[in-house]
Amino acid sequence: MQTLRQNDRTFMEGASGIHVMNDKGERLIDGPGGMWCTQIGYGREEMAEAMAEQARKLAYFSPFNATNSTASHFAREIAKRAPGDLNNVFFTTGGSTAVDTAIRFTYFRNNLLNKPKKKIIISRQKAYHGSTYLAASVSGKERDRLWLDKADHLAHFLPDVNPLHRGEGQSIDAFLDEKIADLEEAIQSLGADKVAAFIAEPILASGGVIMPPEGYHKRCLEVCHKHDVLYISDEVVTAFGRLGHWFASKDVFAIEPDIITCAKGLTSGYAPMGAAIISDRLIDDVAGRDAAFSNGYTYSGHPVSAAAGLKSMEIIEHDGILEHVRRVTPIFQGRLQELRNIDIVADVRGMGLMGCVQCSEKGRARGDLGRDYEIGALIDQECQKRGLILRPIINMCVFSPPLIITEAEIHQMFDVLTEGIEAATSLAKNP
Template sequence: MDTSLRPNAYPATENARKHLLMPAEEMSKLGTEVRPLLTHGEGVYLFDESGRRYIDGPAGMWCTQIGYGRQEIAKAIADQAMKLSYNSPWYTINSPSSELAARIAEKTPGDLNRIFFTTGGSTAVDTALRFTEFYNNVLGRPEKKKIIVRKNGYHGSTQLTASCSGREGNWPNFDIANDRIKFISSPDKRHRGTRSEAAFLQDLVEEFESTIDEIGPDKVAAFLAEPLLASGGVVIPPRGYHARIKAICESHDIIYISDEVVTAFGRCGEWFASEKVFGVVPDIITFAKGLTSGYVPMGGLAISERLLARISGEAANGSYFTNGYTYTGHPVSSAAALANMDVIENDGLLEHVRKVGVYFAERLAGLATLPSIWDVRTAGLIGCVECITEPGRTFADESDKRLTGVVDRLCFERGLVVRPIANMCVLSPPLTINRQEIDEMCDILRSAIMDATTETQ
């Protein structure tokens, strides 16, 4: 997309050029280019300063579940701001966060009934990892601190969560706390080769077991994994993968953390995807994004009562769980989350995703016939279309990334925002999307891929 400054740029654009430092900023162009300025959103659509309309293909950043312009959320935010805008979580509680905790606990699997609120996804995962430190220290196991994660996973931008994120593109010029982190293979089917899915799964499980043996079970605190690797390219593991890994964790007293920052709150047609979609009941689930549909920042985690029973009450050994944030359980964010859950329930969005997700998968699968497409994969309303310039090759090179860059530009010019990741076009639209809007989205993407293929030959 064109990020150059226009002569009639809005004051906001000029202010951004002079003063904003953005995520993933290309430092050689700092102060010379600025990203497109959005002015408002309605439903599944975004609008820029010229009035052009775009389908929000990535739902912001996997988060605008109920779409834009919902009066219910705006009213809940305004009402709570006037009633109680803030309370210190260190000394007091508020009604909205207490109600929200109880309501989330009704939706979580197993005994994950204790909820801790954070400021977003990164701090949710960071808190989960800090909890494993606290847990093992209270139990008198200070050496049990290693964390096993997967290549191409993504878990956040704090020092520890960034170190757990196996996307190497996030690493240059940052220091990675790799003394505590051990990476294992992504369950990406491109690594499967000629093996059957069952054989591939068995090899992945054996790699996990051998990694634990190598480190020492008494030193491994946690396994951290997304149900599917979202920013890693919508990588969907073989059926039964998570249950097999969880069983091994249980045998070694390793905490299984399911990072559902992307997949929770309806994205896969369920409140939480771990159990009903991917067949596993974790020890901890982290969440954010869809919790408030992006209207205000908030995240959190649900923790197993079984874990907490080992370090609370008479077993607490005088400990305090001192991890926390100024905005933990923020009343306005909690009110927004409650209203968001009301919309999801009242509009029947979970059932809608289960139904319309089938059509979404069919339409994206139709792109697989194009010669420049290597793979298409979907789960609920998450999809990935992977581009390749040389049919038969399974690993991306720079030419594939250039092709995808052109696809991204052409989509934007034609009214569709996609999320380009290397050679992949990722889509995760608002859960309110209908069949007609899916058609519009997929038609634009098809035409962009075809024209980009011609343009880059």
């Protein structure tokens, strides 16, 4: 708010492949992939045609008491690819409303099962689940929570799961045990009769691409089910190819959650859409009841968005994009690890086509916050001068490029990132 009406915003006016073009005609690599979502890349004519054809046929109809075959077809295709018995797709407008829907359905089910006190959602520090009221209430990014009201009585946050911040001399295994104990102790202290669900991103994306220790999610799921607590896997970022699979929950992290939320890559960013995918077991608990799940949105199951999602899914399969991600991931992650050789780099982490470089002048993860902001801004500026857009989060450079990025483009992106970090380091020393 200090710079309200003083901002000189960049206008993006065109895009193709992994590149965007601004109003000055400059062509830049889209490092963040829009906002973790442009899986198939920009400028796909077949996407434009599929959306236009659907708009000509049926642009919209109320989802209140009818549906459309495009949305129905899309739901079926999602269910085919979702793990286990997650076969029930509730379409929403994006990730925030998908999370809201998952939480509201959890409350609805508990109320019908005569468990009205089970309302608390356990989340984690650094987690981000959305901007609508319920989704924001279970988000744990500290600075996002400073000035907006939240339903604090409905949320409980576990300590940071970033292994970078484990105790001095603490092993990864000991840290993992501590994090699992954090969850179990929270359920027991709050009361299992009051805890409704645990919500977790497989990788805490906008928190800084934080990856809990291996085995964390599987053990958390076991704790949850032991205490009759639902496990909601927030795959808004990790689903639809970001880690080389349709869904990361089972194929990467070996779990079958009770509910999965998704958005972003669901349509490759070509149209707004989200979904809460609910297991048959949970649906069976409420089936046949004299009750209505009165949660929905004007644009739920929007036919044009569904057409975009179907075509994106078709392109991902036809072009072998999941296989491509798995093939180029070692190159991407290898170049990421090389950045450790730069003095200012305190940590690098990533998985699939997700990465984060965390920088600190003191060579450690936690420095002066004001200076950390300056360092992050300098790196962002220097990279953009050289043709690469990043997502700066304080002193972290986060990137998740379109999944179609080639081996040569990966090298180009990391070459620019290396130059940008080194130039920013020099400027920081000699302002």
